[in-house]
Amino acid sequence: MINTVVKSTTLVINCTTGSAVSLVINFGQQYGEDFGKISVVRKVPVMRDGDFILTESVAILKYLAEKFGTSDSDHWYPADLQNRARVNEYLSWQHAAMRAHGSKVFWFRAIVPIITGSDVPKEKMDSAMEDLTLSLKVFEEKFLDDRPFIIGEKISLADLVAIVEIMQPVGTGLDLFENRPTLGAWRDRVKMELGEALFDEAHKTIMDVASLPQTFENNGMLEFLKPKIQKMFN
Numbered sequence: 001m002i003n004t005v006v007k008s009t010t011l012v013i014n015c016t017t018g019s020a021v022s023l024v025i026n027f028g029q030q031y032g033e034d035f036g037k038i039s040v041v042r043k044v045p046v047m048r049d050g051d052f053i054l055t056e057s058v059a060i061l062k063y064l065a066e067k068f069g070t071s072d073s074d075h076w077y078p079a080d081l082q083n084r085a086r087v088n089e090y091l092s093w094q095h096a097a098m099r100a101h102g103s104k105v106f107w108f109r110a111i112v113p114i115i116t117g118s119d120v121p122k123e124k125m126d127s128a129m130e131d132l133t134l135s136l137k138v139f140e141e142k143f144l145d146d147r148p149f150i151i152g153e154k155i156s157l158a159d160l161v162a163i164v165e166i167m168q169p170v171g172t173g174l175d176l177f178e179n180r181p182t183l184g185a186w187r188d189r190v191k192m193e194l195g196e197a198l199f200d201e202a203h204k205t206i207m208d209v210a211s212l213p214q215t216f217e218n219n220g221m222l223e224f225l226k227p228k229i230q231k232m233f234n
C-alpha cells in the first residue's frame with residue numbers, strides 16, 4: 001500500500017513497503033548550493049531513489065505508483081487501459097489549467113505582495129481569477145461530472161494532483177468551495193479517503209500562508225525569486 005500526497009511545496013510519501021524512496025524538501029532550499037548539484041531546474045519536488053534522480057511531480061507520482069503499486073493500490077494509477085487514460089487525461093490538462101491558474105492566484109495574493117511590497121494590479125488579479133473560475137468549471141463539469149472521483153468510484157493520482165492545486169488559492173483565504181457543492185463534496189471524499197491527518201499535513205504550509213511574512217524575513221534565498229516576479233509584471 002502506498003499513500004502519497006503532493007503538497008504544493010513538498011512531497012510527502014508514506015510507504016508501508018519500508019522503501020528507501022523518500023524525499024521532503026522545503027520550499028526555498030532549492031536555491032541553495034547543495035540542491036543545484038541534485039537538479040539544475042531548482043524546482044521542488046525532486047525524488048531520489050538510490051542513484052536515480054527524478055524531477056516533475058507528475059512523473060514522480062507515476063514512478064512511485066508503478067514501483068510500489070499492488071492489487072490493493074491499483075486505483076492510484078490503474079492498470080486498466082481506459083482508467084489509466086482518464087488519469088493521464090487529467091494530468092495532461094491540469095498543467096496549463098488548474099495548476100497554472102491555482103498557483104497564479106496563490107502567488108498574486110500571498111507571495112507577490114510580500115516580495116514587491118505592493119498589491120498585484122487589479123486588472124491582472126481579475127484576469128487570474130477569471131482563469132481560475134473557468135478551470136474550476138471545467139473540473140466540475142468535465143472531470144467530475146456526477147462521479148465521486150475523477151476516474152469513477154475510486155480515488156486516483158488525478159484527484160491528489162487536483163486537490164493540492166485547488167487548496168493553493170484556498171490557503172490565501174478564498175473559499176472556492178462556497179457555492180460549488182460538487183467541488184465541496186468531492187473535497188470531503190478526498191479528505192476521507194486520505195484520512196484527515198494526512199490531508200491536513202499535506203496542506204499545512206498552504207493553510208498557514210498568513211504567517212509567511214515572518215518566514216520571509218532575512219530569507220536571502222528568496223532573493224532568487226525577485227527577478228522572476230519583476231519579469232512577470234513587465
Ligand SMILES: N[C@@H](CCC(=O)N[C@@H](CS)C(=O)NCC(=O)O)C(=O)O
Binds near residue numbers: 008009042043055056
Ligand atoms: N512542473 C513542476 C513544477 C514545479 C514547481 O513549479 N515547483 C515550485 C514550487 S510548487 C517551485 O519550486 N518554484 C520555484 C521556482 O519556480 O523558482 C512539477 O510539477 O514538479
